[in-house]
Amino acid sequence: MTPRIALLDDDPAIRSLLSEALTAAGMNVATYARADAFEAALRAAPPGQGPDVCLVDLGLPDRDGLAVVSRLALEGGAAIIIISGRGQVQDRVTGLELGADDYVVKPFEPAEIVARIRARLRKAPVAAQGRVATFGPYTADFDRFTLSGPADRVPGGDATFSQAEAEILRLFLERPRRLLTRAEMQEALGGSASDSFDRAMDVRISRLRAKLGEDPKAPALIKTIYGAGYIFLGEVTWL
Structure with missing residues (x-):
């Protein structure tokens, strides 16, 4: 099954760079510049067809990125990876405490994001005895x-x-x-x-x-x- 990735970042260069890298890695990528469009798309997704991994920037024009992360964590389902220029320890701690699975500081290499997504997908919670x-x-x-x-x-x-x-x-x-x-x-x-x-x-x-x-x-x-x-x-x- 092709992994579904949702990318929320207001920087068009980053959206283009990551979309190209993730598509080349065999992933299906949907990109969003604003939190309202991102959340609307997630609400509209049929059951079981939402993203497997959400990449979320914290510096968004219409919403606090941490609020987006918190809501995603409460709704459950997708793995959450924060991509942000905020590199302070407290920012990373807050993101993880709110429910993010990983935190990557900008600038980064696209290959690193691909590797981190694959690592999260390998850890999908599938119990050996059943689901x-x-x-x-x-x-x-x-x-x-x-x-x-x-x-x-x-x-x-x-x-x-x-x-x-x-x-x-x-x-x-x-x-x-x-x-x-x-x-x-x-x-x-x-x-x-x-x-x-x-x-x-x-x-x-x-x-x-x-x-x-x-x-x-x-x-x-x-x-x-x-x-x-x-x-x-x-x-x-x-x-």
């Missing part, structure tokens, strides 16, 4: 990026999760009742040892707990083992 998992009263669907459960725990009975959250949830569901160290999670998720990686992972785990209706002070499913890592305590069945 749907049940644990307790919950069902996680990795095709639809949805979490279903009792309405008193999952708001509305159905919530979406981002690809970054899906990767972490999949790690837990494939290794229930086993300590996962931060080093193991870092290796599995392809991160580098850094404060920004740790903070982004903590935020994503916190979001997963919230979607599961967990008590943040005494979570029942995702337990923190201080100084060691995490343990997922649910009984998991793959469908």
